[in-house]
Amino acid sequence: MIIGIASGKGGTGKTTVSVNLALSAGSPVQLLDCDVEEPNDHLFIRGAPRLLETVCVPVPEIDPALCDGCGACSRFCAFHAIVGLKATPLVFAELCHGCGGCLRVCPRQAIRETQRPIGVIEEMATGGVTLIQGRLDVGVPNAPPLIRRVKAYLRRDSLSILDSPPGTSCPVVATLRGCDYVLLVTEPTPFGLHDLRVIVELVRELELPLGVVVNRMGIGDDRVHAFCRQERIPVLLEIPEDRRIAEACSRGELVVEALPEYRVIFRELLDRVQRHAVAMVAR
Amino acid sequence: MRIAFTTTGESLEAPLDSRFGRAPRLLVYDQEHESVEVLDNRQNVEAAQGAGIQAAEAVIRSGARVLVTGHCGPKAFRVLAAAGIQVFTTQALTVAAALKAFRSGELKRAESADVEGHWA
Numbered sequence: 320m321i322i323g324i325a326s327g328k329g330g331t332g333k334t335t336v337s338v339n340l341a342l343s344a345g346s347p348v349q350l351l352d353c354d355v356e357e358p359n360d361h362l363f364i365r366g367a368p369r370l371l372e373t374v375c376v377p378v379p380e381i382d383p384a385l386c387d388g389c390g391a392c393s394r395f396c397a398f399h400a401i402v403g404l405k406a407t408p409l410v411f412a413e414l415c416h417g418c419g420g421c422l423r424v425c426p427r428q429a430i431r432e433t434q435r436p437i438g439v440i441e442e443m444a445t446g447g448v449t450l451i452q453g454r455l456d457v458g459v460p461n462a463p464p465l466i467r468r469v470k471a472y473l474r475r476d477s478l479s480i481l482d483s484p485p486g487t488s489c490p491v492v493a494t495l496r497g498c499d500y501v502l503l504v505t506e507p508t509p510f511g512l513h514d515l516r517v518i519v520e521l522v523r524e525l526e527l528p529l530g531v532v533v534n535r536m537g538i539g540d541d542r543v544h545a546f547c548r549q550e551r552i553p554v555l556l557e558i559p560e561d562r563r564i565a566e567a568c569s570r571g572e573l574v575v576e577a578l579p580e581y582r583v584i585f586r587e588l589l590d591r592v593q594r595h596a597v598a599m600v601a602r
Numbered sequence: 603m604r605i606a607f608t609t610t611g612e613s614l615e616a617p618l619d620s621r622f623g624r625a626p627r628l629l630v631y632d633q634e635h636e637s638v639e640v641l642d643n644r645q646n647v648e649a650a651q652g653a654g655i656q657a658a659e660a661v662i663r664s665g666a667r668v669l670v671t672g673h674c675g676p677k678a679f680r681v682l683a684a685a686g687i688q689v690f691t692t693q694a695l696t697v698a699a700a701l702k703a704f705r706s707g708e709l710k711r712a713e714s715a716d717v718e719g720h721w722a
Contacts, residue, residue: 353701398651399652402651402681404681404685405685409681411652414651414652414655460651479618501619
């Protein structure tokens with residue numbers, strides 16, 4: 320089963336839920352940190368990272384000897400990564416999405432692909448949890464190609480937890496697509512509610528079953544709960560606003576280890592997710 | 603010679619837009635015919651990326667040899683330079699004032715982009 324942990328709003332506790340859920344599963348579990356722009360699951364998973372691969376994206380290189388400046392490549396490129404001039408077109412590699420369309424439309428076969436590195440994938444393992452994280456190079460604007468490569472390490476025979484980037488843009492879609500269930504972590508504040516509404520809309524667009532974790536219960540108001548009732552979204556866990564949790568996290572400690580009473584709570588969360596996912600499939 | 607300006611309006615009296623890629627319009631002034639052509643650039647105003655590149659392509663298509671604007675970023679500058687278009691930056695408030703400054707030789711030709719791109 321593949322569970323995506325997403326939030327809309329940043330800083331609601333995606334990483335906290337992801338790592339603690341993974342560590343309380345009690346069976347071999349994969350944790351994929353898909354927040355490749357600032358992966359931080361590794362802060363809680365001790366162990367030396369092992370480099371699995373350097374990820375590259377294809378970018379076009381134009382041979383000026385073959386190019387006759389017809390402009391077919393630049394007209395085709397939806398991302399304006401190739402600018403047709405009278406002479407050889409200019410290539411803006413950082414805008415290229417690597418679709419390969421320019422190669423196909425070039426009537427003179429003047430374009431070939433070269434590989435541009437965008438980041439790395441690393442692995443570390445501890446206590447039954449295998450963490451696979453993507454790390455995007457600084458300055459690279461496109462996260463989805465790296466996220467898709469991270470997801471290529473998904474093993475269908477174990478439980479997999481995908482820690483999504485915040486927000487509701489392409490990197491989140493790239494992470495959640497193909498998940499069996501999406502767990503949305505929010506906080507009971509107006510900001511939390513606002514971004515929860517947006518991510519719920521996105522997950523419904525992807526037609527995936529979803530449930531909510533309300534973190535930092537006790538702050539804010541009850542409008543997140545009212546929204547979930549109205550939208551018939553189950554609230555699978557409430558985590559109280561508890562200074563001890565914040566202190567543990569700030570020291571890089573797992574909640575389930577610093578506060579052992581949470582181990583059973585996260586274990587139950589996993590059971591609820593699995594039951595709800597099965598119920599949704601049955602429907 | 604044709605000179606391109608970035609503007610929010612549709613005439614010489616209109617304000618000069620200091621942004622290049624995301625200016626709503628390009629005004630192209632033809633010195634020989636003393637005529638004005640206005641090009642719509644509004645599709646770029648909300649562009650997530652590539653606005654400067656597309657605006658630069660529009661300047662190239664317009665036949666202008668000179669661009670007068672407020673600021674020009676690195677990608678747009680690279681496209682304009684490759685096409686041999688000279689870039690001049692100014693703080694002038696209107697297109698007419700920018701044109702006057704250009705004609706009197708007050709404006710200095712930009713040797714490079716004067717602002718950062720939106721990514722590092």
